[in-house]
Amino acid sequence: MTSFSPECWVAQHAPNPGVSYAVTLWRVDAVPVDQFDRWNRECLGLRKALREAAESGNTKQAQLIADKLNSLNTNFSNHILSLRARAGRELTGGNDLRAVLQADKGVLGFELGNAAVWVLLQLTDERGVEQHIENWRTEAPEALGDVESILQSCSAQQADQWQQDHRAKGQKVFASEEAAQATLFRHTTVLGREATDALLPTEGKVILDATLGGGGHSELLLQCGAIVWGIDRDPTACAAARKRLEAYGSHMHVLTGCFGDARELLHNEGVGSVDGIVADLGISSPQVDTPQRGFSFLTEGPLDMRMDPQSPRCAADIINDATETEIADILHLYGEERAARAIAHRIVQQRAISPITTTTRLADIICSVLPRRSKQHPATRSFQALRIAVNDELGQLEILLKEGFSLLRSGGRFAVITFHSLEDRTVKRFFERVSKPELDRPEWPGPRPNPDYAARVITRKPITPGAEELSSNPRSRSAKLRVLEKI
Template sequence: MNWEGVYHTEALKAPEAGAKVDALVSELGDDAVSASADAETDGAVSGNGFNHVTVLLHETVDMLAAGPGKLIVDCTLGGGGHTEFLLEQGATVWGIDRDPDARRAAALKLARFGSRFKVLAGNFQDVESILAQQGVSQVDGLLADLGVSSHQLDTASRGFSFREDGPLDMRMDTRAAFSARNLVNEAPEEEIADILWQFGEERASRAIARAIVKARSLAPITTTAQLARVVESVLPRKGRQHPGTRTFQALRIAVNGELDALDALLNSSVRLLGKGGRMAVITFHSLEDRRVKQFFDLRSRPEIDRPEWPAPRPNPDYCFRLLSRKPVTAGEEELSTNPRSRSAKLRGVEKII
C-alpha cells in the first residue's frame, strides 16, 4: 500500500531517537492531545443511544446569528446538540455526519422539527458536492465541532479508546475499508513514527513505532488494550494522562484523514457562504486550531505586506471579517459541569465579500 496516500505528511518527520525536541514541541503547543485526555477521563456518556455533551453551545449559536429563514449546515452533526439549539432559534439545519450511529440517533432526536431538519450522510470534506446533490450552492452558516465524540470514545466496539478493550478500529465511517488495525499491523516502522510525531506530537514516536513493529512480529495487534500495553512498555504510566493518549490521537487522525478534511472544509467555506454568512469552528487541539486560525487570519486582511515589497498590496483572498480576535473558550460554569470543554476553542468569521 502507498502509505503516503493514506495520510498527509506535511514533510514533518519523526525526530531521531534521543533527539532534543522539547523546543519544537513547545512551539507547536502542548495542548495537541488535551482534548483526548479530557474525553478519556471525563467524557459524559450514558449507556443508551448516541449521547454527547455539547460544548460552547450558546457561544456557537450566537456566533452563527441563527434565526428564521437561515439555512445552517452542521458539518459535524454528532449528538445533535448544536443543531437542536439552532433549530429552536427557528433556523433550518442540515446535518452532515459520516458516522451512521450519529445519523440514526439525530434523526430520531430531532424528528419533531419536521422539514426544517435534514440528515445527510458523508464526510464534511465533500460538503460542496453533498449540498449540490440537494440543489444548494450557498448557505447562511457553517458549523464544525471537530474531533471525536464522547459516544465514539465510550463505545468499546468502535475501537477509539484505551479506557475499555475493544477491536482496534477508530473509523468514524464504519463502512470505510481502512482501520487503525490495518495501519498498526501493515505500515512500515518509519511511517508509523512519522504519524505519531506529526499527528500526536509524541516525543517518543520512534521508540513506540519500534515497539509496535516488534510486538506485531510476534502476533497481530488487534485490540485497543494490546496497543495500549505496547505503548506503556515504552512510556510507563505517570500522572493523570494515559501514556497512550498521543498515540491513539495520532492514529485516529491518520485513519480518518481529519486534517485534510478540515482543509477541504475551510476552502469550501469561501465558496459556500453568501455575503453575511457565517462560519463557526470548534477545535480541541493545536493541530486543528492552528489551521483554522491561519486560514481565517489570512482571509480577514484587506492588504498583505512582505519585506521585499515597497508597499502593502491588496489581498486577493480577502473575504472574511473575524468575529472574535481571540478564540472563545468555556466559562467557569461550563468548565465545572463539562471538563471536556477545557480544550475547546471557538473561532468564527463572517463573509463580507
C-alpha cells in the same frame, strides 16, 4: 493458487436466542469443476446416509453423519472463501453486495471473498433464509446473479462466539440502521449557546451543521427557526440525530457523508449556498465510550477508530501494515509525540510476534516504552494521532474550511470549535489568510492586496468554556471557538 484474507464485517447487534444460519454463496464458475464435483458427491452420499439413519431410528449414527456433513461443508466453505477467483471470474459487484448485507437487519456478520461470500444470518422477521438470499440476489445481481450455495444452521451461542472472535480480531464492525437507533447516543454539546449565537440564527436562515453528532448544535439552531442541514460521516450519529430532531419536520435535513464533501452533498439536494456553518470537530462521546469502536485505550476493543465504519482503513491496518517510519511520522505529526520513533520501533517488534488488533494491547505496548509520569495516560497522544490519521481529520478540515467558505453567502458566518492545537492552528491560519486586506513580505517593496481577502474575524481571541461548563462537562476543557464572517 494464492490464498488471501476475506474482508470481514461484524454487526453491532448480538443474536437473539434460537438458530442462526451460515450461508456460503459462490459463483458457479469460481470454483474448479473437479473440486465442486468431489464436494457435491460426498455431500449427496452423506445426506443419503443421514436420511437412512434417521428413518431407521438410529439417532446416534444420524448425529455422527450430521457432524461429518457439517464439517465437510465448513471445510469446503473455508476453502472457497480462501480461493482467489480464477482470472476474470471473480465475484464482482462487491460494493453493492456489502451495502445490501449491511442493510439486512438479520445479518450478524459476513466475510466477503473474491470467489465467495459467507453470511451469518438470523431470521428476525417472517422471511425465510431463501427469501433473504433471493433479496440479496435481486439487490446485488452482479455479485449474486449465478451462485451456488451451502446452508448450515448454528446455535445463537455459536453465532455469538463468531461475532466475539471476529471483533477481538479487530474485524470491521457495522451497525444496521435499527441497531444504530437503538443505541443510546448521548453527547453533551460543547459551547452550544456561544457557537449558535455567533451564527445569528433567525427564522428561515439556512445553516449547515457540518458535524451533526448527537444533534445538539442543530437543535439550538432549530429552536431559533433556522433550517438546518446536518452532516455526519457516522451513520449511528445520523440515525440518532434524525430521531431526536424529527419533531422539527422539514426544517431539519440529515445527510450521511464527509464534511469535506459538504458542497457536493448540498448541491445534490439543490442547496447552493448557506447563511452559516458550525463545525464542532473531533469525535462524539458515544464514539469514544463504545469499546467496539476502538477509540479508547481504557477499554478493550478492536483497534478500529473509524468514524465511518465503512471507510476502508482502520487503525489496526495502519499499525500492522505501515512501515516503522510511517508509524513514527504519524505519531510525531498528529500526536506531537516525542517518543514517536521508540514507540514505532516497539510496535514493529511486537507485531512480528502477532498482529496488534486490540486497543489495550496497543496501549500496553506504548506504556512499555513510556512509563506513566503525569496525569495524562501515556497512550493519549498516540491514540489521538492514529485517530487523526485513520479519519484524515486534518485533510478533511482543510477542505471544509475552503469549500465551506465558498458556500457562505456574504454576511454569512463560520463557527469552528477545535479540541487540539493542530486543529486550532489550521483554523487560525485559514481565518488569517482570508481576513487580511493586504499581504507583506520582507522582500517586497511594500504591502500588496491579498487576493483571498473576503472576511473579517469576529473572535480576535478564541472563546473557551466558562467555569460552569467546565465543571459540568470536563470534556470541554480544551475547546476553542473561532468565528469568521464573510464580507
